[in-house]
Amino acid sequence: MALFSTPRDSDKSDTAVPAYVPLASAPSRPAATIIAKGVKVDGDFGSDGDVVIDGEVKGSLSATGQLTVGTEAVIHADVKAGSAIVSGTVEGNLTADKRIDLKSTARIKGDLVSETLSVESGARIDGKLSIGGKTQSA
Amino acid sequence: MNPAYAYLYDEFLNDRRYEREISRLEAELAQRGINGRVARTALFRHAKDQAQDLVRGGAKNLVLVGDDRTVEKLMWFLPELDVTIGFVPLTKTSKIANWLGIPIGLASVDTIGARFVETLDVGRFGDRYFLTEAILPATDATLDVEGRFRIQPAAGGSIRIQNLSSTGNCKDGKLEASVIVEGQKSRWSMNKKPIPETRLLLTHGSISSTQPVDAIVDGQVLNGFSFKIEAVPAKLRFITGRRGKEGLR
Numbered sequence: 001m002a003l004f005s006t007p008r009d010s011d012k013s014d015t016a017v018p019a020y021v022p023l024a025s026a027p028s029r030p031a032a033t034i035i036a037k038g039v040k041v042d043g044d045f046g047s048d049g050d051v052v053i054d055g056e057v058k059g060s061l062s063a064t065g066q067l068t069v070g071t072e073a074v075i076h077a078d079v080k081a082g083s084a085i086v087s088g089t090v091e092g093n094l095t096a097d098k099r100i101d102l103k104s105t106a107r108i109k110g111d112l113v114s115e116t117l118s119v120e121s122g123a124r125i126d127g128k129l130s131i132g133g134k135t136q137s138a
Numbered sequence: 139m140n141p142a143y144a145y146l147y148d149e150f151l152n153d154r155r156y157e158r159e160i161s162r163l164e165a166e167l168a169q170r171g172i173n174g175r176v177a178r179t180a181l182f183r184h185a186k187d188q189a190q191d192l193v194r195g196g197a198k199n200l201v202l203v204g205d206d207r208t209v210e211k212l213m214w215f216l217p218e219l220d221v222t223i224g225f226v227p228l229t230k231t232s233k234i235a236n237w238l239g240i241p242i243g244l245a246s247v248d249t250i251g252a253r254f255v256e257t258l259d260v261g262r263f264g265d266r267y268f269l270t271e272a273i274l275p276a277t278d279a280t281l282d283v284e285g286r287f288r289i290q291p292a293a294g295g296s297i298r299i300q301n302l303s304s305t306g307n308c309k310d311g312k313l314e315a316s317v318i319v320e321g322q323k324s325r326w327s328m329n330k331k332p333i334p335e336t337r338l339l340l341t342h343g344s345i346s347s348t349q350p351v352d353a354i355v356d357g358q359v360l361n362g363f364s365f366k367i368e369a370v371p372a373k374l375r376f377i378t379g380r381r382g383k384e385g386l387r
Contacts, residue, residue, distance in 0.1 A: 033338050034334050034335070034336055035289075035336050036317070036319055036335060036336045037319065038291060038295060039289060039290070039291055039292065039317050039319060039336045040289065040290045040292075041288070041289050042287060042289075043283075043286055043287025043288055044287055045286070045287045046286070054334075059287060
């Protein structure tokens with residue numbers, strides 16, 4: 001039986017048969033969890049994989065992969081991530097296993113802990129920096 | 139007549155314009171030896187009682203004949219029955235049939251006859267089961283996710299909980315929650331700039347609100363202040379047209 005067969009003559013007489021949908025290729029979930037602009041999260045938010053924050057988060061935030069904080073995002077929480085790219089506001093301590101990138105619009109009020117840190121001109125930090133050396137996993 | 143099969147026809151099929159198609163359907167079923175008892179839903183007959191009666195009569199396969207609304211309006215109780223569900227969509231289009239690989243019209247009889255059965259997750263919203271989705275449009279309700287955190291859209295936003303859908307996987311023991319916020323109008327265009335949906339997975343949670351909210355669950359409107367939500371894994375046996383690579387060996 002062909003996987004993607006053309007319609008047989010017996011099919012044409014009635015209604016069209018929809019395309020074959022292989023069971024093995026069930027639709028996959030989105031790669032990153034997105035908290036969009038206009039959405040508020042309150043509590044212990046954690047996710048396996050990458051997380052993109054464009055809204056507001058209060059409580060605690062953890063991501064095993066890359067955390068991206070958008071320009072208009074506001075986080076009132078301690079944050080743990082594999083790595084972080086920050087363009088918005090974080091009021092809390094930020095710990096990343098590998099790397100933290102602060103963009104020019106980043107506003108951090110808390111301590112930063114990571115192996116590597118890069119800071120664009122314009123970014124603001126009000127807290128302690130602990131950069132280099134091994135960090136504990138998130 | 140095959141006692142293992144029973145057919146529940148939606149009320150709209152009583153219209154004369156479906157007579158010929160129904161006759162052809164029943165002839166096809168008889169030819170394959172899978173014709174069975176028939177019941178028709180009606181305004182004053184309780185569909186759940188009819189379905190239970192068919193199952194008590196020995197039906198192992200309960201085939202719903204109609205359209206997506208037929209499946210949706212019966213889904214609130216179907217997972218409770220110890221029976222395999224089939225679907226014959228006598229309609230021009232059917233999202234449920236498309237997602238489950240079931241052909242439209244009489245071609246679906248082949249699917250019923252082949253009887254490839256998948257065990258699907260269902261969702262539970264309040265005291266009702268649902269197969270496709272539950273939506274709270276334009277709400278200020280809060281979605282509690284597994285007791286860990288709460289999520290709320292900005293004013294005018296919507297919350298959608300999905301099980302079976304074009305993007306969803308209804309066999310992973312989870313529901314997909316989306317929070318949809320209305321886009322912002324662009325200075326340069328009358329069209330609103332779309333905002334990406336907030337999407338996450340949950341096994342259970344709840345909806346709560348200080349004001350009564352309307353929830354549309356598989357097309358049925360529920361109203362209340364709070365609802366429990368949960369994914370019920372592997373609850374519904376359904377005859378589908380989908381085949382994995384395993385089925386071709």
